[in-house]
Amino acid sequence: MSIELRPQFWKKYPLDQLNQAEWEALCDGCGLCCLVKLEDEDTQEVAYTMVSCKLLDCKTAACTDYPNRATQVPDCIQLTQKKLQTIHWLPPSCAYRRLNEGKKLPSWHYLNTGSRDSVMKAKKSAAGRCISEVDINEDDIEDYVVRWVR
Numbered sequence: 001m002s003i004e005l006r007p008q009f010w011k012k013y014p015l016d017q018l019n020q021a022e023w024e025a026l027c028d029g030c031g032l033c034c035l036v037k038l039e040d041e042d043t044q045e046v047a048y049t050m051v052s053c054k055l056l057d058c059k060t061a062a063c064t065d066y067p068n069r070a071t072q073v074p075d076c077i078q079l080t081q082k083k084l085q086t087i088h089w090l091p092p093s094c095a096y097r098r099l100n101e102g103k104k105l106p107s108w109h110y111l112n113t114g115s116r117d118s119v120m121k122a123k124k125s126a127a128g129r130c131i132s133e134v135d136i137n138e139d140d141i142e143d144y145v146v147r148w149v150r
Contacts, residue, residue: 030119054133
C-alpha cells in the first residue's frame with residue numbers, strides 16, 4: 001500500500017505534518033549531502049568536496065543502494081525532522097533546509113517543474129561533477145574542495 005502525495009503538500013503543510021512519502025519526495029536527488037565535507041573545528045565552517053560516498057552514482061547523483069545505505073555506510077545520516085534542527089551542513093539549495101527556514105522551494109525543484117532533470121539543468125546537482133571516495137587517496141581530500149555548492 002503506497003501513501004499518496006497530497007497536492008502541493010510542500011506549500012500547504014509544515015515539515016512535521018508530512019507523511020513519509022511526502023518527506024522523501026522533498027529530496028530533489030542532487031546528491032550534495034552525499035559529498036564528503038570538511039569542517040573547521042574553530043569556526044564550524046563547512047567546505048564541500050567533489051568526493052562522494054562510495055554508494056553515490058556520480059553520473060546520476062543517485063544512491064546505488066538507498067534502502068540498505070546505513071548498513072553499508074554506517075555514518076550515513078537518515079535525515080529526520082529532529083536531525084534537521086541540528087545539522088548545519090545541508091546546502092542552501094536543500095528543500096528540507098529551505099522549508100525549515102521558512103523559504104520556498106527553488107524554482108528549479110522538480111516538484112515545481114515536474115521534471116527530475118531540472119536540478120541538473122540548474123547546476124545544483126553533483127551529477128557529472130563528483131568522484132567516488134574509493135577512487136582517491138584519503139590523505140588528498142583537501143585537494144578536492146569545491147565552491148560550486150551554494
